[in-house]
Amino acid sequence: MRSLFNFSSRDVAIDLGTANTVVYVRGQGIVFSEPSVVALEVVQGVRKVRAVGDDAKLMLGKTPENIRTIRPLRAGVIADIEVAEEMIKHFIRKAHGGPSRFLRGPEVVISIPSGATNVERRAIRDAVSNAGADRVSLIEEPMAAAIGAGLPVAEPVGSMVVDIGGGTTEVGVISLQGLALCRSARVGGDKMDEAIISYVRRNYNLLIGEGTAERIKLEIGSAVRPPEGNGKTTLVRGRDVGRGMPGEVELNQAQVAEALAEPVNQIVEVVRTALEHTQPEIAADVIDQGITMTGGGSLLREFDTVLQDATGLPVIVAEDPMSCVALGAGRTLEDQVYRGALMAA
Ligand code: ADP
Ligand code: MG
Numbered sequence: 629m630r631s632l633f634n635f636s637s638r639d640v641a642i643d644l645g646t647a648n649t650v651v652y653v654r655g656q657g658i659v660f661s662e663p664s665v666v667a668l669e670v671v672q673g674v675r676k677v678r679a680v681g682d683d684a685k686l687m688l689g690k691t692p693e694n695i696r697t698i699r700p701l702r703a704g705v706i707a708d709i710e711v712a713e714e715m716i717k718h719f720i721r722k723a724h725g726g727p728s729r730f731l732r733g734p735e736v737v738i739s740i741p742s743g744a745t746n747v748e749r750r751a752i753r754d755a756v757s758n759a760g761a762d763r764v765s766l767i768e769e770p771m772a773a774a775i776g777a778g779l780p781v782a783e784p785v786g787s788m789v790v791d792i793g794g795g796t797t798e799v800g801v802i803s804l805q806g807l808a809l810c811r812s813a814r815v816g817g818d819k820m821d822e823a824i825i826s827y828v829r830r831n832y833n834l835l836i837g838e839g840t841a842e843r844i845k846l847e848i849g850s851a852v853r854p855p856e857g858n859g860k861t862t863l864v865r866g867r868d869v870g871r872g873m874p875g876e877v878e879l880n881q882a883q884v885a886e887a888l889a890e891p892v893n894q895i896v897e898v899v900r901t902a903l904e905h906t907q908p909e910i911a912a913d914v915i916d917q918g919i920t921m922t923g924g925g926s927l928l929r930e931f932d933t934v935l936q937d938a939t940g941l942p943v944i945v946a947e948d949p950m951s952c953v954a955l956g957a958g959r960t961l962e963d964q965v966y967r968g969a970l971m972a973a
Contacts, residue, residue, distance in 0.1 A: 638653060639736070640653050640654070640734055640737075641736070641738070642720075642738045642739070642957065644701065644752070645794065645953070647794025648662065649663075650953065658955065660723075662680075664715065665698070666700060666711050677711075681719070689837045700712040701795065704744075704793075705741070709755065712752075712755055717758070717759040720736065733762035734762065735761065736763070736764050737767055737957045738766060738767070740767070743810075767971065768807055768810065769800075770791060771956070772969075774800060774956065775956030775957075776956030776957075778946075781805055782805050786802070786917070787801070788802075788903075789921075790921050790935070791923040792816050793924065796812055798811070799811040799899055801902065813895075819891040820845055820888050820892075822838075824836075824844055824845060827886070828879070831883075832877045834868055840865065845884070847862050848862050849884050850929035851931040853881070853882045853885045853886070854885070859881025860881050861878050864876065892934060896935060896939075899935060900938065903941075919939065923949055927949060927950075
C-alpha cells in the first residue's frame with residue numbers, strides 16, 4: 629500500500645521564472661526547463677492555447693496574424709493570469725507524464741518574486757490549485773535561490789544572494805530561514821536585450837528582434853569592455869529602418885559592452901542599495917560570506933568581477949545558476965529542515 633501511495637504522490641516544485649520555468653519532481657530532481665512562453669490562437673475573439681514552452685518560443689516574433697506569443701510573467705508580475713494558469717497546468721501535466729490520475733493530488737511548491745503583491749500571490753496560488761494541486765506552498769525566489777545555491781540559510785549567519793532573471797533582479801539577505809531584507813527591481817536579461825536593440829538602431833539604423841539581441845548577448849556580451857582592442861565580433865541581421873530592406877552589420881564586444889552598461893549599472897545599484905539597508909550584524913556576515921549570484925543573468929561575462937569591484941565584497945556565481953531556484957524549492961519537498969522556508973498560507 630505504501631509504495632502505491634508514494635507512486636501516487638508526485639509532488640513537484642516549480643520555478644516560475646519570467647524567462648524560464650524549471651520543474652523539479654520529488655525523488656527525481658529537475659525534470660525539465662522550458663521558456664515561460666505561450667502561443668495563443670485567436671479564433672473569433674476566443675483565445676486558444678496553441679503551444680507552450682519550447683514549441684511556443686520557436687514561434688516568438690514569427691507568428692501569423694491570428695497567433696500571438698506571450699510571456700505571461702514578463703516583467704516579474706503576472707501580466708496575464710489566465711494564460712499563466714494554462715502554462716502552469718501544462719507544465720504540471722508534463723511533469724506527471726500526462727494527465728494526472730493519482731489517488732491524491734500532488735503538493736506543489738512554487739516560487740514567487742519577492743516583489744509580488746498579495747493579490748498576485750493569491751492569483752498564483754489559485755492557478756496552481758486549479759491545475760489540480762492538493763496543497764500549494766509558496767516560497768520567495770531569493771530564499772529558494774539561496775537554498776539551491778547551498779548557502780547556510782538555516783543558520784544564524786547572514787548571506788546575500790543576487791538572482792538575475794529575465795524580467796527582474798532579486799536581492800535577498802537570508803538568515804535563520806527568513807528574508808532579513810529583499811529588494812526586487814524590474815531589470816534583468818530582457819533589459820540587456822532591449823539595450824542591444826536600441827544600440828543597433830541608434831548607431832546603424834537597423835531594427836533587430838529580441839531573439840537576435842539575446843543571441844548577441846550570449847555570444848559576445850560582457851559587463852566590461854575587452855581589456856585590449858574591440859574583442860570578438862558577430863554578424864547581425866535585421867531590417868534597415870531607412871530603406872525598409874533587410875540589412876547586416878558587424879558588432880564587436882566593446883560595442884556590446886557599451887550597450888549593456890546601463891542595465892548592468894542598474895543591477896549593481898540594486899545590490900548597493902540592499903547592502904546599505906542591511907542590518908550591521910548581518911552586513912558583517914556578508915563581508916565574510918560574500919555575495920552569491922544566481923539566475924541566467926549572472927552568466928554574463930565578467931558580471932561577477934564588476935559586482936566585486938563595485939561592492940568590495942567577494943562575489944561568486946553559483947554552480948548551475950539557472951537551476952538554483954528550482955533546486956531550492958525542490959529541497960523543501962525532500963527535507964523537513966527546509967519546510968520553515970515556505971511561506972505560511
Ligand atoms: P527567469 O528566472 O526570470 O526565468 P533565468 O534565470 O532563467 O530567468 O535567466 C534568463 C535570462 O538569463 C535571459 O534573459 C537570458 O538571456 C539570460 N542568460 C542566459 N544565459 C546567459 C549568458 N550566458 N549570458 C548572459 N545572459 C544569459
Ligand atoms: Mg528566476
